Amino acid sequence: MKTMTLPYTMAKKVEGQPRPSGVVKRWMHLALWLLLLWAFIFVVGPIAQKIPAVGILANYIKESGIDAGAIYYTEVDEVGESDQAIRNTFRFYLPQK
Amino acid sequence: MVEEKRSTESANIVVDKAETKLSDLWKLEDYWAIWLGFLILVVGMAIFLPRPPENMQENIAKAEQAMAAEAARAPFKTIEWHKANDAKGKIKATSEGYAKGIKNFLSKPHGWKTDVSQAFMMGDEAASAKGQNAVPKYEAAKAKESAALAAATSAQAAAAAAGFSNAELNNTAKNTISDWRGAHRKASAAKKKTKVSPYNQIGYLIGLCAVLAIFFSIGIFFMKGGGEVAKFIPGFIGVFIIAVLAYVAAGQATMKEYGIGYAAWAILFGLIISNTIGTPKWMMKAVQTEYYIKTGLVLLGGEILFGKILSIGIPGIFVAWVVTPIVLISTFIFGQKIIKMPSPTLNMTISADMSVCGVSAAIATAAACRAKKEELTLAVGLSLVFTSIMMIVMPAVIKATNMDHVLGGAWMGGTIDATGAVAAAGAFLSDRALYTAATIKMIQNVLIGVIAFGVAVYWCAKYECAPGQKVGAGEIWVRFPKFVIGFIVASIIFSLMYGSMGESVGTAMLDHGVLRGFSRNFRGWFFCLAFVSIGLATNFRELGSYFKGGKPLILYVCGQSFNLVLTLIMAYIMFFKVFPEITAAI
Numbered sequence: 001m002k003t004m005t006l007p008y009t010m011a012k013k014v015e016g017q018p019r020p021s022g023v024v025k026r027w028m029h030l031a032l033w034l035l036l037l038w039a040f041i042f043v044v045g046p047i048a049q050k051i052p053a054v055g056i057l058a059n060y061i062k063e064s065g066i067d068a069g070a071i072y073y074t075e076v077d078e079v080g081e082s083d084q085a086i087r088n089t090f091r092f093y094l095p096q097k
Numbered sequence: 098m099v100e101e102k103r104s105t106e107s108a109n110i111v112v113d114k115a116e117t118k119l120s121d122l123w124k125l126e127d128y129w130a131i132w133l134g135f136l137i138l139v140v141g142m143a144i145f146l147p148r149p150p151e152n153m154q155e156n157i158a159k160a161e162q163a164m165a166a167e168a169a170r171a172p173f174k175t176i177e178w179h180k181a182n183d184a185k186g187k188i189k190a191t192s193e194g195y196a197k198g199i200k201n202f203l204s205k206p207h208g209w210k211t212d213v214s215q216a217f218m219m220g221d222e223a224a225s226a227k228g229q230n231a232v233p234k235y236e237a238a239k240a241k242e243s244a245a246l247a248a249a250t251s252a253q254a255a256a257a258a259a260g261f262s263n264a265e266l267n268n269t270a271k272n273t274i275s276d277w278r279g280a281h282r283k284a285s286a287a288k289k290k291t292k293v294s295p296y297n298q299i300g301y302l303i304g305l306c307a308v309l310a311i312f313f314s315i316g317i318f319f320m321k322g323g324g325e326v327a328k329f330i331p332g333f334i335g336v337f338i339i340a341v342l343a344y345v346a347a348g349q350a351t352m353k354e355y356g357i358g359y360a361a362w363a364i365l366f367g368l369i370i371s372n373t374i375g376t377p378k379w380m381m382k383a384v385q386t387e388y389y390i391k392t393g394l395v396l397l398g399g400e401i402l403f404g405k406i407l408s409i410g411i412p413g414i415f416v417a418w419v420v421t422p423i424v425l426i427s428t429f430i431f432g433q434k435i436i437k438m439p440s441p442t443l444n445m446t447i448s449a450d451m452s453v454c455g456v457s458a459a460i461a462t463a464a465a466c467r468a469k470k471e472e473l474t475l476a477v478g479l480s481l482v483f484t485s486i487m488m489i490v491m492p493a494v495i496k497a498t499n500m501d502h503v504l505g506g507a508w509m510g511g512t513i514d515a516t517g518a519v520a521a522a523g524a525f526l527s528d529r530a531l532y533t534a535a536t537i538k539m540i541q542n543v544l545i546g547v548i549a550f551g552v553a554v555y556w557c558a559k560y561e562c563a564p565g566q567k568v569g570a571g572e573i574w575v576r577f578p579k580f581v582i583g584f585i586v587a588s589i590i591f592s593l594m595y596g597s598m599g600e601s602v603g604t605a606m607l608d609h610g611v612l613r614g615f616s617r618n619f620r621g622w623f624f625c626l627a628f629v630s631i632g633l634a635t636n637f638r639e640l641g642s643y644f645k646g647g648k649p650l651i652l653y654v655c656g657q658s659f660n661l662v663l664t665l666i667m668a669y670i671m672f673f674k675v676f677p678e679i680t681a682a683i
Contacts, residue, residue: 026373026374026375027373027374029372029373029374030369030370030373030374033369033373034369037346037365037369041346041349041351041352042211042351045351045352045354045355046351049351049354053489053490053493054489057354057488057489057492057521057522057525058351058354058355059354060521060524060525061353061354061356061521061525062350062353062354063234063283063286063287064282064283064286064521064524065286065289065290066517066520066521066524067353067517067520068353068354068355068356068488068515068517068518068520068521069347069352069353069356069357069358069359069515069517069518070358070515070516070517070520071358071360071454071455071456071457071515071516071517071624072397072400072454072457072516072542072617073400073516073535073538073539073542074400074608074612074613074617075516075517075617075621076516076517076520076535078520078523078524078531078535079516079520079535079536079538079539080186080604080608080609080613081186081535082520082523082531082532082533082534082535082536082539083405083408083535083536083539083604084182084185084186084604085182085528085532086408086409086532086533086536086683087408087600088164088182088185089174089532089682089683090408090409090410090679090682091164092164092165092167092168092178093168093174093682094410094678094679094682
């Protein structure tokens with residue numbers, strides 16, 4: 001195997017004495033991780049949704065389209081909607097507050 | 098000794114040079130984060146502010162007049178009030194044609210279920226078929242909405258016939274209107290799914306990659322010279338591709354339902370690459386975690402609008418701005434004194450992400466106290482796991498205990514880390530729960546600015562000192578992470594603009610214009626690039642060493658337990674004992 005074609009960190013390891021078995025092992029580790037991720041996304045995730053509490057909420061998120069993974073309020077449309085509804089409630093129904 | 102320790106760890110943490118020179122302004126990445134962040138904010142303002150929606154002021158006034166008339170007519174929010182409120186909500190700069198063009202360009206890959214190519218493109222036929230498939234559900238949701246509206250109209254008419262003075266009829270009307278709002282939300286979401294347009298995101302992603310590569314190269318050029326730019330650009334393309342893959346994984350239908358967002362995937366993909374085949378040297382030139390994070394944080398500063406903190410009145414202040422700092426400080430002290438966390442920066446990052454708002458708070462606090470990359474990774478991982486659990490468990494507990502949805506919403510808003518998960522859990526219960534939960538969370542989001550600034554000052558003035566050492570203002574300035582100034586200034590400028598425009602116009606033009614239509618998209622990409630960089634530069638073994646003894650987990654669980662108890666008590670006192678009229682109005 002030609003070290004020229006390998007990523008740097010791998011090439012560094014095989015410098016001088018090529019160790020194709022080590023290279024293969026690294027790529028196999030990568031393949032194994034990708035397989036695990038695939039299993040998590042397409043096998044474990046859907047199976048876990050068979051737990052009633054998980055499945056009901058998951059279905060609601062799917063139907064509502066809410067971005068449950070959003071990290072800040074500006075990424076969630078429903079937060080803007082809630083902010084406006086609450087502000088208008090205060091403004092028109094609780095003007096003294 | 099402290100300086101020595103800092104210097105040995107400087108390769109691994111966010112550190113400024115311990116001296117101040119004029120050339121810092123174009124040599125330090127903290128300043129470049131400020132310049133680049135403000136460049137985006139200024140461009141965003143130049144695009145959006147001169148182009149308000151047509152008849153914006155008149156339409157806002159019309160909606161508000163209708164709401165005022167309904168509020169004068171009935172003691173509860175009527176159907177007409179909600180329709181006027183909906184109409185007001187549609188007045189926003191992001192609905193304009195030019196804003197949609199910008200959104201397409203800055204968009205992340207699309208959602209998909211089993212066919213990953215749909216993350217990037219969808220033809221006419223596939224789009225049409227997908228839209229058609231969603232029609233039966235929409236028709237069913239629409240029918241339910243019509244029935245709910247008819248019931249609400251009838252109940253409201255009965256209450257009106259009694260002059261809105263019969264408490265029982267008023268209550269019935271209020272509840273049926275609430276049911277209609279739930280059905281309306283479902284029908285609106287179902288309608289969106291019937292409108293599927295064909296798309297091809299690949300061209301936009303290539304264009305965005307080029308724009309961002311040039312954008313960040315400007316700073317690299319001044320900080321490191323032209324030679325480094327030539328090395329940075331190929332590496333950036335590699336980092337950007339992994340960031341795209343992170344967004345693709347986050348867009349998978351099942352993962353979206355669990356709320357597993359881009360941050361987790363970006364770190365994971367980076368980690369897998371660096372710990373299997375190794376991060377290529379050419380890519381390492383663009384593994385610039387702090388550069389991306391700091392620029393993203395300056396943009397985040399613009400999103401911290403202090404005018405938002407009064408959205409839900411005094412109860413919101415107490416639940417979000419009194420409980421949160423108490424929990425943060427208590428957890429940090431508990432971590433230092435009782436658990437004896439080996440790293441104070443890890444302690445602070447976990448305490449902040451657990452008590453404030455998850456990933457975004459972890460990023461801001463980690464940068465402010467110069468936490469290590471592994472510490473940020475660990476804090477983000479803990480937050481994501483517990484967010485997924487709490488998003489499922491808390492609505493179930495609230496339902497099982499028949500807890501009032503305003504109280505339940507405030508409880509979830511104050512405790513579940515991620516904002517998206519709070520909105521999902523709240524909306525799952527009811528509109529009342531959503532409105533309270535989301536607004537409390539939003540107020541807590543704004544707290545990030547104060548927390549990050551406070552942590553930065555505390556770390557410079559107290560924590561990085563030898564015992565008994567006093568630090569002068571000059572030394573604090575030298576040590577202070579300068580990008581925090583950009584972060585705070587952006588927040589102050591946008592908060593002042595928001596205040597001067599007035600809530601309605603500020604929401605339409607800034608919140609739903611410059612911020613949601615422009616800067617937050619860039620900020621999302623920058624954080625994603627930063628998380629990819631963290632993964633690419635992190636070793637599994639090193640990461641594992643931070644988790645030794647399970648102390649971070651113990652800290653998170655203890656802190657979150659305290660948070661759950663204190664938030665519930667405070668929410669109950671505020672919403673039921675001190676301000677019951679607010680609860681009744683929501």
